[in-house]
Structure formats: structure tokens, C-alpha cells
Amino acid sequence: MQRRAPLVYLYGVVKGWYRPTWPVFVVHDDPARGIFHIAVDDPAVLADLPMTDSGAGVAADSADEGRRRYITVSTQQRLHQSAFRMRVLRAYQEKCAICRLRHPELLEAAHIVPDRDPRGEPTVTNGVSLCVLHHTAFDRHIVGIRPDYRIEIRTDILAETDGPMLKHGLQGFQDEMIHRPRRRELWPRLDFLEERYERFRKAG
Template sequence: MSVAESLLLRRAAMAWLDQRPSERVDFGWLSSFEYGGQRIPLMDRQRGIRKPAGMDAALAIRTTFTPPGQVPPYADSVGPDGLQRYKYRGSDPNHPENVALRRAFSSKLPIMWFVGVASGSFEPIYPVWVVGDAPQELEFTLALDHAQRHFGDAGAADPDYRMYMERLTKVRLHQRVFRTQVMLAYESRCAVCNLGHSQLLDAAHIIADGHPDGEPVVPNGLAMCKIHHAAFDSKILGIRPDTLTLHIRQDILDEVDGPMLRHGLQDMHDRPLMKLPRSRSARPDLARLQTRYGEFLSA
């Protein structure tokens, strides 16, 4: 298949993904993609790098879901330039899967990335480009945004530009995956009031993004409706870590206003969280809650 033909297939696959019936996808649905009257699964069940028969370059990559508290099999990370890294398959740079991904790099072909967010469930990230290859580190460099594709050595020396690149990586990958995993853990319900409309819910950080302990992992997250997320971030609402009860700042309790203040905030005071993950490993990290509660008390 020529590069031009491969590009057309990729565009068709991404357009098909745009029409997916739900935000997350699974192996069965990804196996149903058809192009030119032929079924072309977008994911391999066993391989992390997908290269369909008849193609020279990789079409998609996959990252397996790792439950909270467990160590992932491949240590993908953000590099010092703010760009995402993706580890080789094994330790041989010339493994066929690594060669296939390298061909996507040399041909400047976009790929799809399916990031595991639960067992058998994936968040699709696309288009993604391979923009670097480091055999000595056994990893590829990925661009998750058009702006990152043109990040060169000159930009790498600029700390502001590096920070911009890292912010793009967080928005395009880490925060999307974080939100999806938090919503799954809390079954798309607000931890404070149990509101169940996902469009009105956020994945709130306990420790803020950018802090050393502010990783985008489920134990550092809470599903919150937008009003309670804003109250949490504004130190109007706090969560006592030893009892997991809600506390509203005293000046807000003393205020007289309309029904939103009364029922949405004041009535929440001294109540327990209404929703927690079923899995204990996904529940809020108590040390992080203690730090955040200390900030609330000092407000």
C-alpha cells in the first residue's frame, strides 16, 4: 500500500471513530471497522502496535490499562521537552512492531492511540504523530497536537515553549484519560450530591495539577458537579479526611441567599460524601485529602 493510500485509510478510520456510539471503545467495536469492502480491525488483541496485513507502517498503538496502585508494564512518560514518549515493544529496536512504528515516523503518517482506562475499555486519542525515535532509550516521541509536530531543537531550549508543549500533552492525553477514569470509578455521579448528568460533571483534582503530588490518577481525583468543583477549588467546601464528611466555610453558612446556596452548599455541611468508587484502590487518597483539608481550614 502506498503512502497516499495509507493516508486515505487512516483518515477514513479516524472519521469512523468520530462517529463512535460512546466516548470509550473496546476491542470488539474496533474490530468492526471496514474500508474498501474489507474488515480492518484497528487493534490487535495481543500486540501493542497494530500494522494490518498489506501495510508497511503502523496504523495504531495501544496502552494497556493499569489498575490504581499497580505498576504499568511499559513506563511511558513525558520527556524533558514536554512531549509524550511511547516505549518500544521489547528491547530490540528492529522488532517488526518497532520497525512498523518507525515507518509511520519516516512517512509522517498519523496514527491512532488507544489508551486503556478500564479493563477492556479504551480512550481513543487521534491523530497522533511519531516525531522522534531514540533506540538508545528504547522509545518513540509522540506529537499529540499539530503544534507539537514542529517542535525542534530551537524550541527545546526555550523553557516557556517546553511548558507550552507539556500543557498540550496534558490536555490532549493525561487530562482526558484522567477524566474518563474518574468518571468510570464514580459511575458518572457527583461525589458530593450524586448528580448523574455527565455533561455537568468534572474530574476534580484533590492536589492541583502541577504540584508534585498532583498526578492525574484516580486516587487524586473526585467526580464533582461544576458547582461543587468550583466550591472545592475556591475553598468554600472541604472534605474531612478521617470521616469523609463535607464541610462548608463558616461565612458561607452564615450567608442568606437563594435556594442554590441553601440546598447546594449549606445543606451539604457535615454530610458524608454521597458517592465513592466501589474499588478501594480508586478511592480518594487520604494523605492528599489531609493536605487539601489543611488548605481549606486555613482559608
């Protein structure tokens, strides 16, 4: 902290996986409690840092502080989101819970209780791994997941006639079971599913 040395922070996403973030600076130290705080900064500041250990230069002024606070908060959000996605995809063996598509680049972690809700924590039991089509369909209440883990397609969509995507990509999954994680404790929480399903029913 005294040297104002830029560091690399390795954020643990899942066991054995880290996401590096830099530069970070130690901005507060509490040796009695064994705690220190770091703030993330813009990589552009590295260009202005003196290449010595003397720590002579760069006193953090309030502009630095404000910028670091902002970057730190947005970095935290990004890291939490990417950790959520990775944990959910892993739990579902990188498959869409509805159609079982196995392409991670087309998979996303959907929240059951939305993340803007105070209970909408980024935990695996509040998530489902879905492909981009089924994620959007789930968020727009075209597809619902019943608390018995069966898929329900909105009534008006079921009655439509259109091409193969509608038929196979949506209607064909009516009453099918979603694919769930191997570990029972990672399955979606029933109270979350019930609440979400209620909203799906009202939307229909």
C-alpha cells in the same frame, strides 16, 4: 520513520477506550531496546505530504521539529487531563461526590492535591468527581471534605440567608458523607484529604 509516513496514535484512556491523535510521525528509533519515539504534528502538514511511498520529500527541518515538540507536549497534557477526568468519573459511576448529579457533561475531575504540586498526580486517589458548582466551590474553599469523608461548608456561608441554591446546593450538604467509589482502593487518599482540609480550614 524513513518514509516519514503520518500515523494515527491511539492513546489508551481506560480499558477499551482510546483517544485517537493524528498525524503522528516516528522521529526516533532504537531497535536494540525496542523503543521508538513519536511526535504529534499539525493536521495541516498532511496537505503538503506527497501521496507516494517513496519518501522522497519533506525532510524535517528545525521549524518542523520545534513545532512538533510544542504540539507533542500540549497533546500529552491534554490526553493526560482527559484520561484523569475519565478515570475519576468512571470510579464515581459518573456522579458528583457531593450532590450525586449524574450528568457527565456537568461533571469534572477535581484534584485534591493541585496538579501544579509535584505530588498532584493525575491518579484516581488524588481526584474527586464533582459537578461544576461543587468543583468551583471546592477549589475556592467554600466546601471542604474532611478526612472522615464528611462535607464541611465554610462557616460564613453556613450563616448566610439566600435563595434555594445556597440552601440546598451548599448548606444542605453540611456533615453529609461524600459518595465514594465502590472499590476501596480508589477512595481519596487520606493524607491528601488531610492536607487539603487543612488548607480549607486556614482559608475559612
